[in-house]
Amino acid sequence: MNKKDKKPIKKNDKKSILKNFLIYFFVFSIIGALLSFGNLENQNSEEVGINSFINFIDNNNVKEVVVSGDRVNFTTNNDEKKYFYKEEQESLNEIFTTYNISKETLDSVNIEVSNLSNRNFIFNILLPILLPLLLFFLFFIYLSKKLSGAGNKTLSFGQSNLKQINNDAKKTNFKDVAGNLNAKDELTEIVDFLKNPKKYTEIGAKIPHGVLLIGAPGTGKTLLAKAVSGEAGVPFFTISGSEFVEMFVGVGASRVRDVFDKAKKQSPCIVFIDEIDAVGRQRGVGVSGSHEEREQTLNQILVEMDGFGTDTNIIIIGATNRPDVLDKALLRPGRFDRVVVLDAPDITDRTEILKIHAKNKPIIKSVNFKLIAERTPGFSGADLENLLNESAILAASKNKKEISLEDILNSIEKVLLGPEKKSHILSKEEKKITAYHEAGHALVANFLENCDPVHKISIVSRGRAAGYTLNLPEKEIYLHSKDYYIDTIAMMLGGYIVEKELLKKLSSGPSSDLKKATDLAKKLITEFAMGENLPIRIYGEKDELFFLGNNTVKVDYSEETAKMVDKEIANIIDTAYNRAKNVILKNKKALEKLVEVLVKKETIEKDEFKKIIENVI
Ligand code: ADP
Ligand code: MG
Ligand code: ZN
Numbered sequence: 186m187n188k189k190d191k192k193p194i195k196k197n198d199k200k201s202i203l204k205n206f207l208i209y210f211f212v213f214s215i216i217g218a219l220l221s222f223g224n225l226e227n228q229n230s231e232e233v234g235i236n237s238f239i240n241f242i243d244n245n246n247v248k249e250v251v252v253s254g255d256r257v258n259f260t261t262n263n264d265e266k267k268y269f270y271k272e273e274q275e276s277l278n279e280i281f282t283t284y285n286i287s288k289e290t291l292d293s294v295n296i297e298v299s300n301l302s303n304r305n306f307i308f309n310i311l312l313p314i315l316l317p318l319l320l321f322f323l324f325f326i327y328l329s330k331k332l333s334g335a336g337n338k339t340l341s342f343g344q345s346n347l348k349q350i351n352n353d354a355k356k357t358n359f360k361d362v363a364g365n366l367n368a369k370d371e372l373t374e375i376v377d378f379l380k381n382p383k384k385y386t387e388i389g390a391k392i393p394h395g396v397l398l399i400g401a402p403g404t405g406k407t408l409l410a411k412a413v414s415g416e417a418g419v420p421f422f423t424i425s426g427s428e429f430v431e432m433f434v435g436v437g438a439s440r441v442r443d444v445f446d447k448a449k450k451q452s453p454c455i456v457f458i459d460e461i462d463a464v465g466r467q468r469g470v471g472v473s474g475s476h477e478e479r480e481q482t483l484n485q486i487l488v489e490m491d492g493f494g495t496d497t498n499i500i501i502i503g504a505t506n507r508p509d510v511l512d513k514a515l516l517r518p519g520r521f522d523r524v525v526v527l528d529a530p531d532i533t534d535r536t537e538i539l540k541i542h543a544k545n546k547p548i549i550k551s552v553n554f555k556l557i558a559e560r561t562p563g564f565s566g567a568d569l570e571n572l573l574n575e576s577a578i579l580a581a582s583k584n585k586k587e588i589s590l591e592d593i594l595n596s597i598e599k600v601l602l603g604p605e606k607k608s609h610i611l612s613k614e615e616k617k618i619t620a621y622h623e624a625g626h627a628l629v630a631n632f633l634e635n636c637d638p639v640h641k642i643s644i645v646s647r648g649r650a651a652g653y654t655l656n657l658p659e660k661e662i663y664l665h666s667k668d669y670y671i672d673t674i675a676m677m678l679g680g681y682i683v684e685k686e687l688l689k690k691l692s693s694g695p696s697s698d699l700k701k702a703t704d705l706a707k708k709l710i711t712e713f714a715m716g717e718n719l720p721i722r723i724y725g726e727k728d729e730l731f732f733l734g735n736n737t738v739k740v741d742y743s744e745e746t747a748k749m750v751d752k753e754i755a756n757i758i759d760t761a762y763n764r765a766k767n768v769i770l771k772n773k774k775a776l777e778k779l780v781e782v783l784v785k786k787e788t789i790e791k792d793e794f795k796k797i798i799e800n801v802i
Contacts (some may be wrong), residue, residue: 197250201620203538205327206375209323210611212323216316218311220583229266230258230266230267230268231265231266231267231268232267232268232269232270233267233269234330235267235269235271235280236458237267237269238257238259238267238269239284239286241259241261241267242281242286242290242291242294243286243290245293245795246262246289247259247260247261247262247263247294248260248261248262248264248294248295248522249294249295249296249297250277250294250295250296250297251297251298251299252277252296252297252298252299253298253299254273254513255270255272255698256268256269256270256271257269257270257271257277261505267664268319272722274289277296277298287289297350304632304694306760313527327453327476330531336366347422347423347424347443347444347447347448347456348424349421349422349423349451351419352765356415357408357411357414357415358412358415358416359372359373359412361408361412361541362405362408362409362412363530363534363537363538363540363541363566364526364528364530364531364533364534364537364538365404365405365409365528365534367526368398368409368525368526368527369409371396371523371525372396372409372412372413372525373416375393375396375413375500376413376416376417378392378393378498378500379417379419379453379455379498379500380417380418382453382498392500392521393500393501393522393523394490394493394499394501394519394520394521395462395490395501395503395515395520395521395523396500396501396502396503396510396521396523396525397502397503397504397505397508397515397516397521397523397524397525398410398502398503398504398505398524398525398527399504399505399506399508399524399526399527400504400506400526400527400528400529401506401527401529402506402565402567403529403565403566403567403568404447404528404529404530404565404566404567405527405566405567406459406504406506406527407457407459407504408412408526408566409527410423410455410457410502410504411457411467413502414454414455414457417453419453419454419455420451420454420455421454421455421457422444422447422448422454422455422456422457423449423456423457423458423459424444424456424457424458424459425458425459425460425463426458426459426460426461426462426463426465427460427463428440428445429441429463429464429482430463430464430478430479436478437464437478437479437481437482437485438481438482438485440482440485441482441485441486441489442485442489444456445489445499446734448499449497449499452497452498452499453497453499453500454498454499454500455500455502455503456499456502457498457501457502457503457504458503458504458728459504460505461503461504461505461511461515461521461540462480462481462505462506462507462508462510462511463479464479464486465483465486465503465505465511465512465515466479466483466510466512467510468577474678478498478700483512483514483515486515487514487515487520490519490520490632491519491520499584501521503515503521507737508524511799529563529565530564530565530566530569530596531558532555532558532562533558535557535558535561535564535569536554536555536558538566538569539554539557539558539569539573540554540568542569542573543573546573546588547576547586547587547588548573548587548588548593549587549588549589549590551590552588552589552590552593553590556590557590557593557597559657560594560597560640560657561597564600564658568600568711571600572593572596572597572600572649573588573593573601574685575596575600576588576592576593576595576596577592579592579599580755581594583692584801598641598643598647598653598655599647602647602650602653604647605645605646605647613660615651616682616784617780617784618688618692618694618781619646619651619652619694620644620652620779620780620784621680621683621684621685621687621688621776621780622651622652622680622681622684622692622694622695623643623644623652623653623654623680623783624642624683624776624783625641625679625680625681625682625683625684625765625769625776626642626654626656626676626677626679626680626698627639627642627656627679627794628655628679628769628772628775628779629675629676629678629679629682629764629765629768629769630654630656630676630679630769630774631671631794631798632674632768632771632772633672633675633764633765633768635666635668635669635671635672635673636654636656636672636673636676636760637656637657637658638657638791639654639655639656639789639791639792639796640655640656640657640791641654641655641788641789641791642654642655642779642783642788642789642794643787643788643789644784644787644788645787645788656676667709667713667715670709670713670715671757671760671761671764672761673705674702674705674757674758674761675761675762675765675768676708676765677698677699677701677702677705677761677764678695678698678699678702678758678761679765679768679769680694680695680698681695681698681699681760682765682766682769683769686766686769687769687773696705702758702761703754703758706754706757706758706761707754708725710750710753710754710757711723711724711725711750712724715757716749716750716753716756717753717756718749718753719746719749719750719753720742724741724742724750725738725739725740725741725742726738726739726741774801775797775798775801775802778797778800778801779794779797782797
């Protein structure tokens, strides 16, 4: 609805600036033209004395005389234009009488008295007064227009930015959403409610008011909400939670009212509130100044949802990736009483998502999407869409007409780690250190039984990493053992260990490895209770104190315990370190061979890696 109003206003702004400019330009040119017209008679005309004029008359050398006010213009027989000034009150006749000009002499002269004097009056007297007035007037109109524009804005402040998506042309349906079978099942019910509300109300069933979609960013919440409206064939309004929040208390609440007023007019319909956590945060927490405002906004949403009668067929779909911070009141019956969780896509879903997005891209037929899905654990739907887009860009940059499997696989790393840094060329020394470092990771990953197998090693720098070792799980596993985590930490330390134990020279390279290892070790102790000697519990309370966007972890244990926690974390890292060190010291030969090949070729793929290891052993 507002989509229709809102955008044209912006365009109008531009248009009206142009229009104003044209109007002013036009007005000024007319004034300019008039002014120069007033001066026209001055041009090509020569001022003479009255005696000279009488001489011309006497000699019968005048064709025409035009009197305008005190000015007398005359044209000689050979078309010379001249003029002189007489006294204002003196008529031409009087002059002729004074100079004894006979009637016969004047017969051949065409004498005209023009009312040019009026024009002169306008130009000489009125214009100097009127012109500034006119300009002032125009300026005044311009100003008042501007001001009233601002006034309009103030008036529309409390109005919402509700956009209606008319997806008739590009309807989104459930078939455009891969996977998420559970979610689709639940929403099918909602679609049916919207299509045949009578069926439900007649039997006394209350139509649900709200559905909350929960899922990580890019898992298709927005997409799914659109698909619901597409399936049901009802209007779909969308607004983002952050659009309610303004600096001034009360604005959000009035925007909420506006949203629901607009929606009620078009019921049955769907109102989609994206990122509802922007307003739906727990009340009473947070230190930012806007929290009073957020509270009012949230209250207003609750009031509106409570106010829906059985005959109001509006379904609110909220989406969030932070369900943990949502106010519990939102989830009470009669509000968002349906919660639909969107999972990160598993390998089958990823294959399906890839197939959906491959439809409008020229991809070589033989491409095996399953293989790509295998290589992209943890990718969300949005990541996969981005992956295909990157591969299309890659193919186009090579002037190809079709996208190959190779293009897609090469783009995976780009999506994961950022683009290759062609400009950053490693020096020979850096290259060697990076090769040792990555070979260390790869060896540990290969020889520790709980690590994921190595897919690729590279010393081409990407994003912020100088090189990288890609090891990916063979199957998707949701639950991991402590052994798996320890070996993962060992693999993370592999690069550091080579630098420390073999090269005997540490660089700044492993710092992000160390951070990842530390974070994981901390998690094992404080969140998974995988310590040896600690009482079983969770250590540290995640607090939702949103101060400048940071959420802090509150220490909820004594200093004594803190020492023990530190010790346990150190233990985990120690165990991992020793496991990795063993592997590296035992396989020095393989390490040297890997470094040699890496320095030469920069990347080693899975199969070649296996061959190198087998040959050395
Ligand atoms: P969210 O709102 O959860 O952050 P979106 O719905 O905006 O995510 O998803 C972003 C894009 O990712 C969508 O436009 C769609 O192209 C793609 N996508 C995500 N999930 C899926 C899916 N299950 N099937 C097909 N495409 C998907
Ligand atoms: Mg979204
Ligand atoms: Zn590393």
